[in-house]
Amino acid sequence: MEKNNNILTRLDWVTVILWLLMMIMGWLNIYAAVYNEQHTSIFDLSQRYGKQLMWIFAALVLAVFVIVTDNKLWFFFAWFIYGFFLLLLLLVLVLGKEINGARAWFEVGPFSIQPSEFAKFATGLALASYLNSQRQSSGMKVMAAATAIIIAPVMLIALQPDMGSVITYFAFFIVLYREGMSIWVFITAILAVLLFLLTLILGNLPVAIGLLGVAVFALLVTSGYMVTLKAAGVMAVAGGAAYLAGHYLLDLDLMLIIVIAVFLAGIVYAWYIYRQKLKSQAIIYIFLLSGLLYLFTVDYAFNNVLKPHQQTRINIMLGTEADPFGEGYNLNQSLISIGSGGFAGKGYLNGTQTKFKFVPEQSTDFIFCTVGEEWGFVGSTVVIGLFVLLLLRLLMMAERQRTTFVRAYGYGVFGLFLVHFFVNIGMTIGVMPVIGIPLPFFSYGGSSLWGFTILLFIFVRLDAGRTEYLG
């Protein structure tokens, strides 16, 4: 008894209250989203809001259960839990039920359970445990092993295939960033994404020319005027030769000619770089060449690796394609709902878009539409504000830990919430492509609610015991 009281006083109540608030707001919005005149009772268990209420109660029980567990449990059993959920992810591929083309769900009696939602906290624990054991090192080897811990569940989920969940697991790279992974990994990744998007918007030729421009600029800054002029000269000769041969003799396209020209110029230039030991020029050159080769593969990857509906979703987000009755239907209807909410919203249960069910999946992935339509800009900002508060609180809690284990786990929780929050709301308003992932504590669904609750409360529990000694 005394220990429990102790725990209660050390709990981070700000987080707990934010959690309760979000669940209640989510439930009210689910009620609005599926509201119809025949079932007006908010406790009607045949309706989604009735069921969600049940799951909220279950989540409360779960939260209490996690709170009363021993702190050390999560530390010592981290690997066991991780292994258990990897096994479940493996099993679901065989025994799972296929819904919307993905084998992501176990059917247990009347309930469907999605193991990938629960595997998130398991992955967070295992990753934290591993980083804790390697606490003195943030070297390449450690980071590679840590990456493998993240990638294992990702591969299994990709086989379902559930690309939405796959994307959320990349949130764990925030943990690796915090624990010292080289920033070059992130810079390269960000550049790759930017180049990818730019290529899709502008086509790869303008981007290639842009890259050449950047390279020239970098040369100017690092090596000065004369060297740049020489390099440009070599490049112009190689380019001219490649153009004449490529265009007139072989009928190659301009993009390929540029790549060949840069490659030729590189061969001519290599001895010069080697003799003069010009390291910065070599780096610039390697970046330019790999950038061009990457551009070359982007088109191919986009057209051959992504499925047509995924291509369309990305194009719609970038504004290069409109498909208001096909892939763009959700987004278009979502924008109309949220946009029509205006400043103060149409009022609770007064949303016409919501009431007439124009937005598919409105109680699950598109729950933010209801917020936007009925509560307007004010309500939307409040919800975003709540998430920002929760996220900053989680950051603060993570940073006050004494062990790498709890801090790393906290960052994992933080990262997952950040990704879910930004991607989910972003997709409803067209700043992200449509990716089917839930808004934590708002979206309808037991698996995601419980998954997020366990994820969050393990951290709350560990935080409450931060003064206790972990092995």
Added chain:
Amino acid sequence: MKDRYANRKYFIMALVLLAAIILITRLFYIQIVNKTYRVSAANNALRPVTQYPARGLIYDRNGELIVYNQAAYDLLVIPVQTSAFDTVRFNEILGITMDDFNGRMKAAVSYSRRAPSVFMKMISSETYALLQEELYRFPGFYVQARTLRKYTRPVAAHLLGYVGEVDNKLISKDRYYRSGDYIGVSGIEKSYEEHLRGRKGVNIFLVDVHNNIKGSYAEGRYDTVAVPGTNLWSTIDLTLQEYGERLMQNKTGSIVAIEPATGEILTLVSSPTYDPALLVGRVRSENFSMLQADTVKPLFDRALMASYPPGSTFKIMNGLIGLQEDVIHPTSLFSCSNGYHAGSLTVACHSHSSPLNLVQAVAQSCNAWFCNAFRNTLENPKYNSIQDAFDKWRDYLVAFGFGNKLGIDLSNELPGNIPTRSYYDRYYGKDRWKALTVISLAIGQGEIGATPLQMANMATVIANRGSFYIPHVVKHIGNDGAPLPLYTQKYITGISPENFDPVIEGMEGAVNGGPGSTARGARLDSIIICGKTGTAQNPHGKDHSIFVAFAPKDNPQIAIAVYVENAGFGSTFAAPIASLLIEKYLTGEVKRKYLEDHVLRMVIQPGGKE
């Protein structure tokens, strides 16, 4: 413990704020700055109304209309936009039962709740008028104009083909088509689908909850205009086609007539046939099953698909090849004593004077003559082996278009069959066969098969003395268009023009010569017809009657092949039919009423039981 990376938390914190700023800025823009979403929400449903372009018309070679369009209406439903309404009245208007209604609604819901699907196809103009008046009472339902095919005369069904609904397999492959769209399924409708269909347009309307159109969505930014289909001018002479079909009534078989100078098909008859109007609109699937179940196979396009041994008509080919290979000459004489005898082998022949030269042999269709000629061709000392000579022989046939699809602009064409060297090698052992082993090829029997189209093409090559254009059924695409490029390319067969002279003279003799000539039934006083009869052996019943011809002898205007199944000798049935068609085409009318009546009265039961 040292924490070297503690500073990184500031960047992560900035990330949170950046995410929030991006979202709030965007929300500010769509909720407060931009007003269009409010307008869209006021008229809160979008309805795509596809603008179906009129399908291209089809004319005959003289500019006479064959196929055109009539209006029809589809009733569509968007399930999510429906709400409670008077189903009793609704069903009364459409003339359907409640069960029927539930079934259709269920089908629509299972296709998609938010995309339109066809509730009822091709409702009549009267029902449409009634429904249109009360449509406001049935939210979620709306009507879309379609067109149906209509035919000026009940002919040329196989050639024109029909239009049907796209299947799901194609929808998933080709993004142009949506569920409920029409597509050419066979004939010209299929091969020229991309020209005929035009381009669909779409108007996206805003609709309020009372099913009223409130205007264009986004000022029509997403609307597209429908482009009507391109009209086609067929090579068919509709009058001749109709006449051909009439002559073939109560008979099984086919007629293919080609303009030699261009490869344009004048007539393409496959009998028995059907009225193309049977496969239009709501009655199509029912009629299709009926036609499919019919034992006389009216859907089978014999002109392009039936492969028969060409019989004696093939002697022309062996004569031409022998001349070109220099193993026979027009003056070569071979004797015939009621057949060809070599050792124990005998190929029987009918009684005629002996010996004969090439011209006489063609005119009187002497088996022995062509057995000798074929044997000479295969035993040509110029080649190392019989087999090499056989390859050469086969090359000539392929150059004439035998053994492969000719490439007509109709998709159901079949290749026929010319056996290959390896076929015989497999059958008799490698190189263990001789000219005599395959001697039946000399008279067009055995493993050989040719379609009526290929035979008509052979007649075309003879008329042209060695060259042809691939037979085709569309003369020009669009008002001032050209045919497809494939059909403006001349093919040379490798037989020198002068070698055609004796063969053509023989064909002239067959029709116009004295006693012993085999095709006098085709003779016309005013025009010199050159022709050759044939009989295709039929293991299942009475032999098929074949006649190939062209006319006039100088500057030929028409080349023709006629097949009448189970009719016996070529001279009896096929020849007069060809002759009547030639007369009709070249003189514009048929004077020989007795012959016409005779042909029209002939009834030949399929299978050969008269």
